[in-house]
Every structure is written in structure tokens, then in C-alpha cells.
Amino acid sequence: MAPGSSPTIRRRELGALLRKLRLDKNMTGEDVTAALLFSPTKLSRIENGQSGASPRDIRDLCDLYEVTDPGQRELLSTLAREGKQRGWWQDYDLPYANYVGLEAEASAISTYNSGAIHGLLQTGGYAQAMLQTEAPPLAAKEIQQRIEARRTRQANLLRADGPVYHAVIDEAAIRRVVGGPAVMLAQLERIRTAMQLPNVTVQIIPFSAGAHPAMESIFTVLSFEQSTVHDLVYVEGLVGNIYLERPPDLHRYRTIFERLCGIALDAGQTQSLLESTSYG
Numbered sequence: 659m660a661p662g663s664s665p666t667i668r669r670r671e672l673g674a675l676l677r678k679l680r681l682d683k684n685m686t687g688e689d690v691t692a693a694l695l696f697s698p699t700k701l702s703r704i705e706n707g708q709s710g711a712s713p714r715d716i717r718d719l720c721d722l723y724e725v726t727d728p729g730q731r732e733l734l735s736t737l738a739r740e741g742k743q744r745g746w747w748q749d750y751d752l753p754y755a756n757y758v759g760l761e762a763e764a765s766a767i768s769t770y771n772s773g774a775i776h777g778l779l780q781t782g783g784y785a786q787a788m789l790q791t792e793a794p795p796l797a798a799k800e801i802q803q804r805i806e807a808r809r810t811r812q813a814n815l816l817r818a819d820g821p822v823y824h825a826v827i828d829e830a831a832i833r834r835v836v837g838g839p840a841v842m843l844a845q846l847e848r849i850r851t852a853m854q855l856p857n858v859t860v861q862i863i864p865f866s867a868g869a870h871p872a873m874e875s876i877f878t879v880l881s882f883e884q885s886t887v888h889d890l891v892y893v894e895g896l897v898g899n900i901y902l903e904r905p906p907d908l909h910r911y912r913t914i915f916e917r918l919c920g921i922a923l924d925a926g927q928t929q930s931l932l933e934s935t936s937y938g
Contacts, residue, residue, distance in 0.1 A: 664762040665743045665744070665759065666745065666759025669709070670707030670886075670887050671884060673704055674705075675737070676719060677705045683723050694718050694719070694722060712738070713738065713739075720734065746810060747759060752807055754899065761814075761880060762811075762814060764821050764880040766879075767881075769824070769878040770875065770876065770915060771826075771831060772828045774836070775845060779852055781845050782808075783841040783844060785804070786801060787836045815852070815858060816855070824859045824861075824919075825859070826915070827860065827862050829862055832932070835937055839937035843937065849932060853929065861918075861922035861923055861925065863918060867922070871914050876894040876895070877891055878891070879908070889903075890908070891907055
């Protein structure tokens with residue numbers, strides 16, 4: 659698929675439009691499943707963008723919702739067709755493939771990490787050292803695949819229409835020696851280089867800032883230009899990763915991110931800290 663084109667996003671667009679059509683007809687999910695002999699799970703997964711829809715699904719749903727506009731029917735068919743295509747990340751069997759599909763078409767990425775460098779900023783050496791700590795252990799082939807996937811994700815930042823990327827990192831992430839001093843020095847240089855891009859901002863929260871509201875959290879806020887795709891928060895944790903889309907959740911995490919930006923060093927101060935950090 660073309661850079662920036664994501665079947666994950668196409669499925670979410672399709673699901674949102676189909677849900678709106680159903681609600682506009684004052685129909686419940688049960689009404690639809692009874693009329694079309696769909697399983698409730700199938701309809702839910704289509705409307706939530708978790709699975710694609712076949713041409714017959716689109717035809718039957720359009721007939722049920724009395725969609726007569728040829729242009730609208732064609733749009734739904736196109737979204738369904740594009741939602742069935744393979745994203746580049748599907749070749750890597752990533753456990754977080756859904757997130758990568760969303761990240762690929764986000765217009766803005768705001769991320770906070772308390773103990774590690776975010777994947778879009780990692781060097782190969784740093785990523786390898788991190789992946790070697792996975793439990794259960796990853797095979798060498800899996801590690802290389804995930805490193806390659808990170809590099810492909812990072813190329814998204816270099817596109818002329820790439821996302822606005824804002825990373826806030828706790829100072830602990832640059833003090834912890836991951837992979838050895840040489841790996842860390844290369845990692846700091848990678849961050850400094852990324853900060854030269856017009857769409858990239860990196861800020862570090864210094865130890866001197868003391869306690870803050872996200873000390874025990876790792877999260878990313880993804881924003882989208884498409885009006886039919888909801889912005890969301892991706893929260894990572896050992897027990898699993900979750901997606902939050904409710905407006906109150908988005909507001910809370912955006913408010914916290916703004917507070918983190920306010921207590922973090924500005925771009926110039928962050929550059930100075932990176933340049934002065936050593937591991938001798």
C-alpha cells in the first residue's frame with residue numbers, strides 16, 4: 659500500500675459510517691442481525707473496525723439502510739476493499755500490529771514514556787538490547803523483524819506529510835544504560851538528529867521536576883484528520899495494551915500530556931542535556 663495508507667484506518671472509517679447509517683435509521687444491532695442473519699459479533703466487529711466487510715456485506719447493509727446514492731455506496735465499497743488489503747506491518751507478525759496500523763495514518767502522535775526511549779526514536783542497537791529482555795525470550799529472527807518494523811515506522815516521520823510528533827521522556831530513560839555506553843551515545847545522537855526535523859519535538863522531564871501525574875504510565879495519543887475516525891489513547895502495560903476513545907479519557911490524557919510538557923525542559927534545554935550526558 660502507499661505510504662500513509664492504512665487498512666486499519668479504512669476499516670475504522672467504514673465502521674463509523676455504517677454505525678451512523680444504522681443509527682440514522684433508528685435500528686439496533688439486534689434489528690440488523692435479525693434482518694440479515696448476521697451474528698452480533700460480526701456486526702460489532704465491523705462497526706468497531708476490528709474486521710473487514712465483504713462486498714455482499716456492504717450490499718446487504720446498504721439495502722437495509724436504504725442507501726440509494728451511488729456515490730455513497732461506492733465510497734463504502736471502496737473503504738471495505740481497502741480495509742481488506744495488507745498493511746506492510748502484517749509481514750512482521752507484530753503483537754501490536756493494530757497500533758502500528760493506526761500510527762501509520764495519524765496526523766499527530768503525542769507520547770510519554772517513563773523508562774525507555776519511544777520506538778520512533780530508537781536506534782537498532784537500543785531496540786535490540788530492549789528486545790533481548792522480553793519474557794518469554796524472542797528468537798533472533800523475531801528480534802530482527804521487530805527492529806526492521808521500527809525502522810519502517812520511523813520513516814513515516816520523514817515524509818513531507820508526516821505526522822506531528824511530540825515525545826516527552828523521563829530523564830530516567832537517558833540515564834539507564836541500555837546495551838552499553840556506545841549504544842546509549844548513539845541513541846542520544848539519534849534523538850538530537852530527530853529533533854532537527856520540523857515536525858518533531860522531544861522534551862525531557864528532569865529528575866529535579868519531582869513527582870508528576872504520569873510517573874507510572876506509558877501512553878500515546880493518536881490524532882487523525884479524518885472526521886470519521888476517532889482520536890484515541892494507547893496505554894501500554896505488562897498485563898496488556900488498551901485503547902481509550904471516550905471523550906473523557908481523551909481529555910484526561912491530553913490534559914496530563916500538557917502538564918508534562920509544562921514541567922519538562924524545552925527543546926533547547928533538552929538538547930543541552932543530551933549533549934552533556936555521558937556514560938564514562
